[in-house]
Amino acid sequence: MKPDNILIVGNTKSISTAAEKSIKKYGKVRRISGKDKFEISQKIAKEMGNYKQAVVVGGNSFMNGIAIASYASRKGYPILLTKKKIPFRLIECQVK
Structure with a gap:
């Protein structure tokens, strides 16, 4: 390689x-x-540029993120990790 x-x-x-x-x-x-996995997922989404759809996954169980990763990749959707309650900064990230 x-x-x-x-x-x-x-x-x-x-x-x-x-x-x-x-x-x-x-x-x-x-x-x-980033300071945590939630911030890192937002930074990755920003690197992807403009997108109309995203996958939101509970960040406390990495298995959900792994399960949806191939689908999200195929569709070109970023995967955004969140806690039980979606923080305003995540919503703000989507609006911009």
Whole structure:
């Protein structure tokens, strides 16, 4: 495998800077991180650009996100993680 670009998703608590440095020899490395998984999912959605539909998944069970990932990818929908009560910042992210 000879990737040109490697994308790390997660902060340094989930994927260390040492791990990041060790894979730089394989290609250009970029990281999308945030204070938590909810913020990271919003940043990924913003990177996708404009979209008319999204998938909202409860962020406390990663299995739901995994279950819908292939469908969302095929349709070009971002996956937005949320807590039980959808925070205003998530709604605001969708309106912009």
